[in-house]
Amino acid sequence: MADEVEYDVFGAACPSRPVLEDVTGRWGSLALGALADGPMRFNELRRRVEGVSQKMLAQSLQALERDGLVIREVQSTFPLKVEYSLTPTGEVLAAKLLDLIGYLTSSMPGILDAQHHYDQSRAEA
Amino acid sequence: MADEVEYDVFGAACPSRPVLEDVTGRWGSLALGALADGPMRFNELRRRVEGVSQKMLAQSLQALERDGLVIREVQSTFPLKVEYSLTPTGEVLAAKLLDLIGYLTSSMPGILDAQHHYDQSRAEA
């Protein structure tokens, strides 16, 4: 009960910053969101998160695993089988992320309209 | 009522992807979160979001403005005064973002611990 609001993401050197980037980053956010549907294998994730390369997916998953948000379980059979799943903390973050994403996609019509107007008025200049 | 779940962020070419990056990106997310406290001027934001350069802040704000999430109001006095504020959609997204960030910072103790263990076991290899 000593540590109240100890971590401020607005602070330059706050350790929460890199974690936030792992969670909200380009591929990290999508990987986290995809895993909310349940455990998944590597190539399964790769197919779900369209456009991601093996390299970036592996890299993002490692970051999330290091942050204690994702669990990686290896079965040393042949062919190799690796399953990724969410930790309790990871599940909560994924849910909040999907909530945000859901609202964003539902707002897309208005957003596309705004973009159109913005580009329009800039084209005149 | 025709368009149900039309925008899927997991799709490679979905127009929601770049918007998600604007919102959750390194500086965009912090700018959005900062503006949830109320309208702010440029250098005010610059101080709040520690570590951001003028260039990146201006760039992030422009992206958010283009997406219709942030409003930019100029007063052509001297010295120049520019105020940034959130649109209704921007406010909702900012709230969801702060919710996520709040949970993340509150989870930092456990996360730092996980990172420590991860690094530890990798050092042995």
Next chain:
DNA sequence: CGGAATCCCTCCTGATACTG
């Protein structure tokens, strides 16, 4: 004050190929 423009460099990113 609030940017835009320029320079410059890092590191992110994506093919390709190879390993367990």
Next chain:
DNA sequence: CAGTATCAGGAGGGATTCCG
């Protein structure tokens, strides 16, 4: 299948300078 290694490119991002 699930990665790692390597390499080349292109964007991301900082410092500085200049304009309204």
